[in-house]
Amino acid sequence: METDDIRPRLREFCSVRAPGLADEDEIFEVGDVNSLFAIELLTFVEEAFGITLEDEDLEKKNFSSISAMAALVERKLNA
Amino acid sequence: MSFGPVGVIGAGVMGVGVAQDLAQTGHRVILIDMTDEILEAARRQLTKHVRFHHLVKRDAERQDVAEVIERIRFSRDYGLLAGADFVIENVTEDWDLKQSVYRDLDGICSPECPFAANTSAIPISRIAAATDRASRVLGMHFMNPVPLKPAVEVIRGRHTSDATIEEAEALLTRMGKEAIIVNDSPGFVSNRVLMLTINESVSILHEGVATAETIDAIFKRCFAHEMGPLETADLIGLDTVLQTLRVLSDAVSGSKYWPCPLLESMVDSGLLGRKSGQGFYRYEGGEPLPAG
Numbered sequence: 428m429e430t431d432d433i434r435p436r437l438r439e440f441c442s443v444r445a446p447g448l449a450d451e452d453e454i455f456e457v458g459d460v461n462s463l464f465a466i467e468l469l470t471f472v473e474e475a476f477g478i479t480l481e482d483e484d485l486e487k488k489n490f491s492s493i494s495a496m497a498a499l500v501e502r503k504l505n506a
Numbered sequence: 507m508s509f510g511p512v513g514v515i516g517a518g519v520m521g522v523g524v525a526q527d528l529a530q531t532g533h534r535v536i537l538i539d540m541t542d543e544i545l546e547a548a549r550r551q552l553t554k555h556v557r558f559h560h561l562v563k564r565d566a567e568r569q570d571v572a573e574v575i576e577r578i579r580f581s582r583d584y585g586l587l588a589g590a591d592f593v594i595e596n597v598t599e600d601w602d603l604k605q606s607v608y609r610d611l612d613g614i615c616s617p618e619c620p621f622a623a624n625t626s627a628i629p630i631s632r633i634a635a636a637t638d639r640a641s642r643v644l645g646m647h648f649m650n651p652v653p654l655k656p657a658v659e660v661i662r663g664r665h666t667s668d669a670t671i672e673e674a675e676a677l678l679t680r681m682g683k684e685a686i687i688v689n690d691s692p693g694f695v696s697n698r699v700l701m702l703t704i705n706e707s708v709s710i711l712h713e714g715v716a717t718a719e720t721i722d723a724i725f726k727r728c729f730a731h732e733m734g735p736l737e738t739a740d741l742i743g744l745d746t747v748l749q750t751l752r753v754l755s756d757a758v759s760g761s762k763y764w765p766c767p768l769l770e771s772m773v774d775s776g777l778l779g780r781k782s783g784q785g786f787y788r789y790e791g792g793e794p795l796p797a798g
Contacts, residue, residue, distance in 0.1 A: 463651055463741070465562035466555065480557075482571075487561060 433476070433497045440471050441493060450493040472496060478503040510591030511536050512677070513615070515607060517548035517580075520624055521596035523652030526552050529577040530559065530569060530653060531681045536579045536586045545580040552578065555653070563654055587614050592677055594646060596624045599749050604628065605636045612637040620670050622646040626746075627693045627701075627753040630663035640665035644674055647694060650741065659696050660685040692757035693750070700738070701751055705766055707735040711786070712768040718786040719796060736786040740779030748773050 434450065441448050448454065454468070469490070473480055478500065489499040514525045517539035525537045525548075539545050553575055560568040579586065587593060593615060597607050604623070611621060620642045623633050634643035645661030658678055662671055675685045688695050707721050716724075722734020739747050748765055755763040772778075772785065779785030788795045 463654075466558055466651065469558045469561065470554070482557075485557060485561060485568075490561060 433500050434493060436475055437472075437493045437496055437500075440468065440475070448493065450497075452493075453491055454493075472500065476500045476504065509533060509680070511579075511589060513538065513587040513590035513593040513611075513619075514596065515539075515593065515611070516596035516598070517544050518596065518598070519650060520648060520652065521594075522548050522551050522555075523650060524594055524596060524624065524648055525578055526555055526559075526574075527653040527681050527683075529574045530556065532577075533680070534577050534579075536581060536590060538581055538584060538587070540582060542582065545582070549575070549578075549580055555651075559653060584610055584614055587611065587619075588616070590615060590619055592620050592622070592673070594622045594624055599625060599628060599746065599753060601628060601632075601753075604633065608633060608636040612639065618642065620644065620673055622674060624648050626697045627750045627757075629692055629757065630661045630690045631665065634663045634665055641667040642670050644670055645690070645694065646674060646678075647696060655683070657684040657686050659694055660687045661690055661694050662687060663690045693754050697750055698754070700735075701747065701754055701763065704735045704739045704747055705751055705763065705769065708739070708766040708769045711736070712766055717796075740785035740787055740789075742779070743781055744769060744778045744785050745773050 438448075438450070441454070454465075469480070472478070472490075484499060484503070489495055511534040512528050513536045514521050514528070515538050517525070517537055521537065521539070525535045528535045529552075537545070537548065539548065553571060556569065556571050556574045560566045593611060595604070595607060595611070597604055604625070608621065615621075617639060621633075621637065621639070621644075623630060623643070623645050624647060625633070625645060626647060630643060630645040631640075633645075634640035637643060640663070643663055644666045645659075645663070647659040647661065649655040649658070660671065660674055660678070671687065675687075678685045691698065693701060710716055710721055711718055718736045722737050725731040725734040733741070748769055751763050751765045751769075755765070776782055777784050780789050783789050784797060786797060788797050
């Protein structure tokens with residue numbers, strides 16, 4: 428997995444349910460209405476990048492935006 | 507005050523959601539299904555959803571995952587339900603199957619144990635008649651994903667007692683949910699209206715009046731619904747939608763609930779929605795894309 432691929436894949440995944448979401452936009456600020464999307468997003472992050480999210484990774488700040496998730500995935504892949 | 511274990515029958519999507527919600531709100535749960543494979547898949551799914559819960563539910567506190575999962579006993583043994591204080595049944599909407607489950611439960615559970623059918627369309631009074639405890643049978647129509655939905659459609663059957671309704675309300679209150687109570691009727695309120703909407707949307711698609719995306723866009727952008735009817739159908743599962751329409755059609759005279767031929771042919775072709783990867787949309791990594 429090239430780190431350059433991380434952002435485009437996250438953007439593509441988010442683009443259908445949250446069209447127009449910019450890299451820095453707060454994903455979880457939309458509330459419970461997109462709850463199903465949130466579960467799918469977390470599952471996608473684990474499966475698409477072949478990483479296991481540990482307890483310490485499961486902090487809102489790591490999933491607050493596309494940029495935050497890309498940084499987390501990059502950290503996990505380089506760990 | 508402590509509460510005895512709650513029996514949850516069926517470890518599919520709904521049963522797993524109900525078990526998760528119960529365990530996260532401090533209840534002991536006996537989760538029953540037919541095979542070890544299904545139960546093992548349910549354990550994996552539950553573990554994942556409990557881990558993610560504090561991220562997906564606003565204001566939810568982080569819980570110890572192992573502690574929550576330990577409250578759930580996964581088993582094939584209906585006999586364990588002899589000790590249950592409340593049973594919530596989530597088996598598939600197949601009357602013959604449900605009927606046999608209720609006969610078994612009736613012989614195993616204590617006579618006072620309420621039975622809540624998490625059904626989307628089968629009349630509660632018919633279910634009650636399959637047991638010798640009609641006053642203790644009611645409907646609890648949970649919505650998916652269960653732990654994130656704040657309200658439940660609770661159905662009072664013809665013979666359901668006030669005490670049974672009160673116990674159901676108390677259980678739902680402990681789960682942090684509101685009970686919205688309606689009287690028994692095929693499809694209750696929710697599906698009597700929703701299934702007509704979905705079926706008519708499929709007919710509109712079939713006639714070429716609008717695409718699936720356009721139909722859903724009307725509901726999302728004009729009515730501000732979270733999802734459109736065809737996305738909702740994909741989420742429910744097109745086989746379940748078809749089955750529900752057939753149940754409603756059998757119960758109501760006239761052609762109002764006759765399934766659209768397009769829906770029947772999609773189910774015949776294995777296009778079942780999200781769970782099969784394609785329905786009115788294609789799903790890659792869980793997200794809907796135009797079916798093309």
